[in-house]
Amino acid sequence: MSTPPAPVRGRPRAHRCDGVAADARRILDTGLRDLWHPVAPSRQVEREPVGLSRLGEPLVLWRDAGGRVHALEDRCPHRGARLSLGWNLGERLACRYHGVEVDRRGIVTAVPAEPDCPMRGTRQLRSYPVREAAGAVFVWFGLDPDAPPAPLRLPEELTSDAHARFLCVANWRTGYRYALDNFMDPAHGAFLHAVSHALGQGARRADTTLRATPTGLRFDRHHGHGGHFDWVEFGDTHCLWVRLGLPYKRRYGPGGDFGIVGFVTGIDPQHCQAYFWRTRKVQGWQRDVWRFLYRNRLEALHWAVLEQDRLVLENMPEHAREREFPCRSDGALLRVRRLLLRRARTQACARARQGMLQTPPATLA
Ligand code: FES
Ligand SMILES: [Fe+2]
DSSP: OOOOOOOOOSSOOOOHHHHHHHHHHHHHHHOOSSEEEEEEEGGGOSSSOEEEEETTEEEEEEEOTTSOEEEEESOOTTTOOOGGGSEEOSSEEEOTTTOOEEETTSBEEEOTTOTTOTTTTSBOSOEEOEEEETTEEEEEEOSSTTSOOOOOOOOGGGTOTTSEEEEEEEEESSOHHHHHHHHTOGGGHHHHTTTSTTGGGSOSSOEEEEEEETTEEEEEEEOTTSOEEEEEEEEESSSEEEEEEEOOOGGGOSSSSEEEEEEEEEEETTEEEEEEEEEEOOOHHHHHHHHHHIIIIIHHHHHHHHHHHHHHHHTSOTTGGGSOOOOGGGHHHHHHHHHHHHHHHHHHHHHHHTTOOOOOOOOOO
16 A cells, blocks of 8 residues: 655745746846846936936936946935936935935945944945947946956947948837847748838748848848748857848948847846847948938838837737747757857756845835
8 A cells, every 4th residue: 555645734835946946037027147248328318317217227317527337226225215316426326215325335324314334345246347439328237246348249230330320219019039030031021021221122921031140140141042031040259239231222322231239128027128230331321312211211210110020019918939830041049049048047047056046125024
């Protein structure tokens, strides 16, 4: 006669692995760490402090008198008021509630109501490394808040004078992973954007090739007669970016293929901010023609295309990716998903080893 299993008393004890898996999920849902992420277009950060949520973390950004942007956790060390509501004192911020001052390193420099308060001189807040490039503010979200950041390496379209570029930023009510899937899925162009000026020219059926590049992978689509249509590249250079190339009709001005360099930054698990740099390799008078055409004609068309993407993405059921039937044309996005998942797990394990596991905030009974 077999012995009945011992009754389970109370709730099973949480295992450390459960904590790691939950942390990996949180990282995956909000955005990988140890990367630079664009958090705002430069024009959004002026003298007034700006409060943002990025990768599920509240940030305050401000510009000092020399024009340098700084980023701190958006929480006053006194009683937690938003520092972004306070005053810009150059390399310091002052909280609007009781005037506590914190410098760009997160060190409390003044407690006006109690000058001998022991909080003075201590580091109370996390500060984030910041770089500005191509009209956007990039922030380093280090796994270890005290470790130095890796260098910011952007695709050449964003750094070289040979390329003209316009930045367009869109907020979408969807997790960043669906937006990244969309970037990595050029096949949707011939359907969702069928009436678009460039994307609608794409073949509905195309042969595809996927190959590794020195910084990531590239996915090409070829027309049935061997002609090349479009491609998308994923790069990982201490920041995750996507680059697309699209053929452009002659009537859309001089220059080679039209390019898009895209980034997508998680705001929280259900919202993201997508960055699109529209680029073209043109110089001299041809650059002027292209800039004029872009501003007067193409920009509105591009916003219309983004609206088509937004409609589909914002209406994706939350768990759509758990019940899908991927096709060959999804090869590139599946590879990127695997990379994100692996990296999120590695980062959660690293955090657990360092005793920095993120625990959800306790709730009061
Ligand atoms: S909460 Fe900021 S000074 Fe009191
Ligand atoms: Fe699209």
